Amino acid sequence: MFRRFLAAALCATAMMAASPTQAQQTLNVYNWSDYIDPKAVQRFQTETGITVRYDVFDSLETLEGKLSAGRSGYDIIVPTSEPTFARLVRAGALRKLDRAQIPNWSNQDATLLSRVESSDPGNQHGAIYLYGTVGLGIRPDKVREVLPDAPLDSLDLLMKPENAKALSACGIAVMDSAIDVLPSVLRWLGKDPNGNDTADLRAAEQAMLAIRPHVRAITASGSILDALATGEYCVALTYSGDVIQAKARAEEAGRGVAIGYVQPKEGAQLWFDMLAIPADAPNPEAAQRFINFLLQPAVIAGVTNAVHYPNAVPAATPLVDEAVREDANVYPTPEMLSRTFVATVMSSQAERARSRLWNRFKAGR
Numbered sequence: 001m002f003r004r005f006l007a008a009a010l011c012a013t014a015m016m017a018a019s020p021t022q023a024q025q026t027l028n029v030y031n032w033s034d035y036i037d038p039k040a041v042q043r044f045q046t047e048t049g050i051t052v053r054y055d056v057f058d059s060l061e062t063l064e065g066k067l068s069a070g071r072s073g074y075d076i077i078v079p080t081s082e083p084t085f086a087r088l089v090r091a092g093a094l095r096k097l098d099r100a101q102i103p104n105w106s107n108q109d110a111t112l113l114s115r116v117e118s119s120d121p122g123n124q125h126g127a128i129y130l131y132g133t134v135g136l137g138i139r140p141d142k143v144r145e146v147l148p149d150a151p152l153d154s155l156d157l158l159m160k161p162e163n164a165k166a167l168s169a170c171g172i173a174v175m176d177s178a179i180d181v182l183p184s185v186l187r188w189l190g191k192d193p194n195g196n197d198t199a200d201l202r203a204a205e206q207a208m209l210a211i212r213p214h215v216r217a218i219t220a221s222g223s224i225l226d227a228l229a230t231g232e233y234c235v236a237l238t239y240s241g242d243v244i245q246a247k248a249r250a251e252e253a254g255r256g257v258a259i260g261y262v263q264p265k266e267g268a269q270l271w272f273d274m275l276a277i278p279a280d281a282p283n284p285e286a287a288q289r290f291i292n293f294l295l296q297p298a299v300i301a302g303v304t305n306a307v308h309y310p311n312a313v314p315a316a317t318p319l320v321d322e323a324v325r326e327d328a329n330v331y332p333t334p335e336m337l338s339r340t341f342v343a344t345v346m347s348s349q350a351e352r353a354r355s356r357l358w359n360r361f362k363a364g365r
């Protein structure tokens with residue numbers, strides 16, 4: 001009798017306690033810019049009563065800087081599998097996901113999950129959000145005006161100084177991220193894209209300094225997306241889906257700015273962005289609910305439609321707009337995928353050399 005009373009009393013207390021905390025629950029998300037369907041966030045808030053506080057970054061350097069101080073206050077972060085996510089896994093900075101709370105986990109493609117296992121053995125700390133490549137956003141008509149014969153499918157277009165010189169007339173931009181630019185340059189040079197070799201890094205530096213006088217902007221990827229869409233650059237080295245978003249925006253504006261994406265034939269860097277929970281997240285339960293929410297086919301299809309990056313949920317593909325689904329620059333064909341490479345973590349010595357290189361590239365000396 002007493003036990004029943006106690007149980008009922010506890011239950012009542014729990015209910016009383018549950019509603020106010022439920023109402024005040026907040027989920028702190030730190031994601032890339034231009035990387036979500038705003039309707040998905042709204043729906044999550046309506047369905048769960050959890051308020052989403054949403055901040056953005058546009059390079060791995062910014063994300064790493066924010067996390068290095070600890071106590072970021074975020075519940076969800078979206079680090080790229082290599083190098084940032086892998087490093088966070090190794091440092092014990094991420095919380096293990098509780099799969100029981102994420103029944104939609106199994107919606108993910110097993111082959112893609114196995115590709116990120118080298119960063120996270122057993123896929124214990126992250127679900128795949130979206131993926132893509134690094135390549136060139138170009139305005140083919142403008143490029144042709146100054147370089148009628150240059151190849152449009154190769155990094156030669158940007159990295160050969162004579163090409164860069166000609167293109168300086170219509171504008172070159174490079175995203176401000178040593179982590180996400182150097183691997184492609186090293187690969188173009190025929191070197192190990194991870195740059196652990198000092199001589200390789202020196203060669204990359206020389207190649208970059210040689211084009212530096214012709215580069216108009218080394219800036220945040222988010223700014224490149226905006227400026228590409230308005231026709232400010234004719235060649236930009238950046239993330240695949242950002243180019244395709246710029247192309248869609250330019251088409252919508254109808255001012256005759258035609259944009260294309262080029263996956264360099266020398267081999268493009270393939271990356272996976274992971275949904276992960278910092279070890280010290282204030283609200284890990286809400287974070288797991290958010291991951292589970294995003295892994296629903298209809299929700300993640302909406303994200304792909306909005307941002308033009310592919311997701312890892314096969315059941316979402318038929319729900320993606322046909323034009324997006326059939327664009328090989330969004331969903332690379334097996335042949336295109338076979339021409340990609342995945343970067344890995346560098347030694348800390350090489351990493352320091354790389355950031356010095358980047359500073360010299362930015363300064364132009």
Ligand code: N2P
Pocket residue numbers: 032033034035080132221222239242271273
């Ligand atoms: C979104 C860019 C995200 C891709 N604007 C980089 N991993």
